[in-house]
Amino acid sequence: MSIRKVATQFAVSTSLVQKLVNLQRTEGNLQPKQTGKPQFSHLTNAEPEVKALVAEHPDATLAELCELFASKTGNWVSQSAMCRYLQKLGLNRKKKLGTAAKRRQKESEN
Template sequence: MKAYSVDLRKKIVAAHLVEKMSIRKVATRFLVSKSLVQKLVKQQRFEGSLQPKPRGKPQFSYLTNRETEVREMVGEHPDATLVELCELFAQKTGHSVSRAAMCRCLQKLELPRKKNMVQSPSGDRKSPKIKSRVLGKN
């Protein structure tokens, strides 16, 4: 659900503080809950603003502001999988990240994830080369 507009919030608070209406009457008049009216009045008193607060919690990643290190890793290991890049990042920085976080970072940096292709004798490109280290075979 979207936040109520600042204009509506101001009208609700003004009805309670200026017009001296009770919180219940204000809630009935504007078709909102009593707790919303209480929350807006309290926010106006303590913060002096009726701007809606940001929703959700902030996202944190160890990859934030590490674009140059990620670019270097991909440059040094162009055929590394996401798991291998995560392991390299953990060795380099001491912080582990998930495959999904690494994938989002690479997409943000517009780095390709295409692997080397096997070329047949006729010159056609076939399926990607599967390396034994990826499959866990020696």
């Protein structure tokens, strides 16, 4: 069947049919390609290092953990990347309220 006949039968442009024919020839299929760039992170295989940092510094903030990770491995990561990785590992980063904060909270309730 010609490209023009296929285009009119499916109500699409001839250029689309040509592109699909070329894609079938080169790729061997008409599957859509993956969109976006592949994401790279220095945290990909760093589970033991991150767990050790959290165990050694349980009260460290995200910024401090990023700095400690950079000094230990030589690779800097952002705070958001560190936060996502900690969530992926199931490590809770919520801090306990200090005694002064607890006292203020009790006074405001009364």
